[in-house]
Each structure stands twice: as C-alpha cells, then as structure tokens.
Amino acid sequence: MYKIHILIISLFVLSKINMKAQDMHFTQFYSSPLYLNPAFTGANVCSRVSFTYRNQWPGIKTTYKSYLLSADHYLDKQKVGVGLLCGVDEAGSGDLRTTIITPSIAYETKVSRFTGIRFGVQPGAVIKSVNYNKLIFGDQIARSGNSSPSSITTIENPALTKAFFDMSAGALIYNSKFWGGVSVWHITRPNESFFEMEDARLPIKYSVHAGTKFIIDEGGKDEFQKKSMSFACHYRGQNEFDQFDIGLYYSQYIFNLGLWYRGIPGLKSYKPGYSNNDAISVIIGVQAERFNMGYSYDVTVSKLFGLTKGAHELTIAYQFCNPKRKRTSRVLISCPKF
Numbered sequence: 001m002y003k004i005h006i007l008i009i010s011l012f013v014l015s016k017i018n019m020k021a022q023d024m025h026f027t028q029f030y031s032s033p034l035y036l037n038p039a040f041t042g043a044n045v046c047s048r049v050s051f052t053y054r055n056q057w058p059g060i061k062t063t064y065k066s067y068l069l070s071a072d073h074y075l076d077k078q079k080v081g082v083g084l085l086c087g088v089d090e091a092g093s094g095d096l097r098t099t100i101i102t103p104s105i106a107y108e109t110k111v112s113r114f115t116g117i118r119f120g121v122q123p124g125a126v127i128k129s130v131n132y133n134k135l136i137f138g139d140q141i142a143r144s145g146n147s148s149p150s151s152i153t154t155i156e157n158p159a160l161t162k163a164f165f166d167m168s169a170g171a172l173i174y175n176s177k178f179w180g181g182v183s184v185w186h187i188t189r190p191n192e193s194f195f196e197m198e199d200a201r202l203p204i205k206y207s208v209h210a211g212t213k214f215i216i217d218e219g220g221k222d223e224f225q226k227k228s229m230s231f232a233c234h235y236r237g238q239n240e241f242d243q244f245d246i247g248l249y250y251s252q253y254i255f256n257l258g259l260w261y262r263g264i265p266g267l268k269s270y271k272p273g274y275s276n277n278d279a280i281s282v283i284i285g286v287q288a289e290r291f292n293m294g295y296s297y298d299v300t301v302s303k304l305f306g307l308t309k310g311a312h313e314l315t316i317a318y319q320f321c322n323p324k325r326k327r328t329s330r331v332l333i334s335c336p337k338f
Contacts, residue, residue: 023185023205023238024066024089024098026054027260027281027296029245030232030335031315034070034085034104036209037170037183038120041106042074042081043333045326046290050317056298059309065090072104076328081106085122095131100124102166108330115175116331122168128192129161164190166202174333180210203239213334227252232335243278251287256294258283263301277302279310289324292317 026032032052033040052068072083082105089098102124111117170183185205193200211232219226230249236242247260260281280301285294298311 024054024064024087025236025243026052026066026068027245027262027298027311027313028052028283028294028315029209029234031292031294031317032068032070034072034083034122035068035087036207036234037172037181038104038122038168039106039118039170039172039181039183040333041072041083041104041120041122042108043106043118043172044072044074044319045323045328045330045332046319046321047071047073048317048319050315052313052315054311054313056311057300057304057308058312059307064092074108079108081108081118081120085124095129095134097129099127099129100166101127102168110331111173114331115173116333117174118172120170120172122170124166125163126166126190126192127161127163128194129159130194131159133159160194162192162194164192166190170207172333175331176334177214178210178212179333179335181208183207183209205236205238207234207236209234211335230335243276247281249283254287256283256285256287258285258296262298289322290319292319 026035029036031050033043033050049069049071052066054064054066056064056066066087066089068085068087070083070085072081074081083103085100085102085104087098087100090096091098102122104120104122106118106120108116108118165188166185167187168183168185169187170181172179172181174180183206185207186202187204189201189204191199192202209232211230213228213230216227216229228251230251232245232247232249234245242264243262244264245260245262247258249256249258251257258281260283262278262281264276278301279298281296281298283294283296285292292315294315296313298313300306300308300310
C-alpha cells in the first residue's frame with residue numbers, strides 16, 4: 001500500500017498535462033509582509049529584515065518545507081519603499097524545489113491627515129527544479145522495487161530546471177487602527193512546465209486582507225499593563241483552491257497570543273464529503289523594541305487529523321532602529337508584526 005501511494009504521488013508530480021502548482025502559504029503571514037502584499041514594502045518606520053521557516057505536515061514522509069528571507073527600507077524623501085524577497089519551497093520525494101528572488105518597490109502617500117495609501121509591484125525570477133532519480137516509477141514497483149539495476153527506470157535528463165520571469169502587484173489603505181489590502185500574483189501567467197512543448201501556465205493568485213486594532217488599556221506609566229486586541233482576516237485563492245483565515249491577537253507589553261481558524265466550512269467543498277475545513281492555529285510571540293519572534297502550530301481539523309501532525313512555523317524579525325524613538329509624520333500600519 002505504501003508503494004502504491006508513492007506511485008500516485010510520483011505520477012502527479014511528473015504529469016506533463018495541466019500541471020498546476022500551488023504557492024507556499026504561511027500562518028504568520030503578517031510576519032512575511034512582502035510575500036503577502038508588495039505594498040507592505042518599506043511600510044515600517046525602520047529598516048527591517050525577517051526570516052520565516054515552515055514545516056508542514058511532518059507526519060508525512062517527504063514533507064513540505066518553506067523558507068523566506070526578506071529585507072526592506074523606506075526612502076523618506078522619495079516616499080518610496082524598496083525591498084528584496086528570497087524564498088525556497090521544497091515539496092515531495094523528487095526534490096521538487098521552487099526558488100524565488102524578487103525585488104519590490106512601493107509608493108506611499110496620504111489621502112487624508114490620518115489615512116495613508118500604498119501601491120507596490122514585485123517583479124522577479126522564479127526557478128523550479130526536480131530530480132527524477134529520487135522518484136519511484138511503476139516498473140520499479142512491478143519488478144519488486146529498485147533493488148536490482150534491471151528494475152531502475154532510466155531518464156535522459158534526470159534533473160530538470162526551469163527559470164522564468166514573474167510579476168506581482170498590490171495596494172493598501174490604512175490608518176492607525178485599520179488596514180485593508182489586495183494583492184495579485186503571477187500577473188504574467190508564466191509557463192512553469194519543464195518541457196518546451198508543453199504549456200502549464202502558473203495560475204494567478206489573489207489575496208484580500210484586512211484588520212483592526214484597538215487599545216484595551218493604555219496602562220498609564222506602566223508599559224507592562226498596556227493591552228491591545230487585533231482582529232484580522234485573509235482570503236486567498238489560486239486556480240480552483242481558496243482559503244479563508246480569520247483570527248485575533250491579544251498583546252500585553254512584549255507578549256502576544258494569537259488564535260486563528262482556516263477554512264470555509266458550509267460554504268464550499270471541493271468534492272462531496274470533503275469540506276473546506278483545514279486547521280486551527282495557535283501563535284505565541286515576543287515583540288521587543290527591535291526584535292520580534294513568533295511561533296505557531298497548526299492543529300489539523302480536516303479528515304487528515306492524526307496523520308499530518310499539523311504544521312510548525314517560526315518567524316524572526318529585526319529592526320535597525322528603535323521605532324519608539326524615531327520621529328515620523330507618516331501614517332503607520334498597526335497590523336501585527338509577529
């Protein structure tokens with residue numbers, strides 16, 4: 001039964017007809033703002049770097065692992081944010097890897113004294129690769145596995161690589177208590193097929209995200225007593241797949257706690273008996289003056305419960321100044337940063 005499962009996965013990866021890939025996704029998406037929306041580029045008061053690591057479904061062999069590294073900076077005189085996003089996504093037993101290297105730029109302006117608006121674009125390069133030698137084919141199973149040379153399928157080019165140009169764009173509107181944005185990815189619909197004669201256009205991904213933050217207790221002179229609550233939601237879709245995240249954050253001094261639900265139960269099911277019901281996520285974070293760190297764990301609530309062992313995600317961010325001491329007349333976005 002295990003070999004049959006491997007065969008099915010291998011055939012899916014190697015299918016040359018209508019091969020549609022899905023982008024990597026993250027639970028702490030506000031800790032990877034350049035990947036959420038290019039308009040977030042340079043939105044912080046200080047220059048910053050951030051790193052995200054995600055290990056999805058560790059209970060399944062050859063799990064999915066994703067890495068993101070980003071940096072951005074705001075040019076005050078030009079009212080422009082500039083940044084760079086680099087990421088690697090590893091999936092499956094065939095070393096199917098996607099690497100992204102995308103610079104980004106965003107323009108910021110005010111629509112009123114307390115409301116700002118930003119527009120961002122993100123052109124860049126995507127590199128995909130796969131190693132056929134890591135996969136098991138049907139004839140290997142029929143001949144009792146790959147224990148003998150005669151059972152090994154030979155491929156002229158065991159390792160294939162494809163590079164292509166990609167483009168994304170987004171917009172944000174916000175004030176000190178509310179934010180809302182939309183972003184569109186893969187506008188150019190690049191062909192990601194490894195084979196020259198095949199046409200496998202990367203599906204457009206779209207995202208809508210919004211939230212609000214309000215202060216529960218200012219805490220007076222005691223910073224330890226300052227309390228706030230944030231509510232946020234995020235809808236994203238790509239090809240026939242979509243996802244809705246809704247959650248809240250509670251913050252007191254440097255400590256943060258978040259609770260999220262992911263899925264669209266009752267409104268959409270992909271097949272009869274398979275509802276759009278994915279996971280509940282718990283996020284804990286520490287937010288100091290310059291350093292932020294967050295950890296989240298996704299508890300699977302779909303029919304895969306007990307098999308996947310959820311998902312782990314770690315985020316780390318560093319700001320190159322103390323935002324509380326840097327004076328600015330800009331309108332800043334109040335969304336969570338862990």
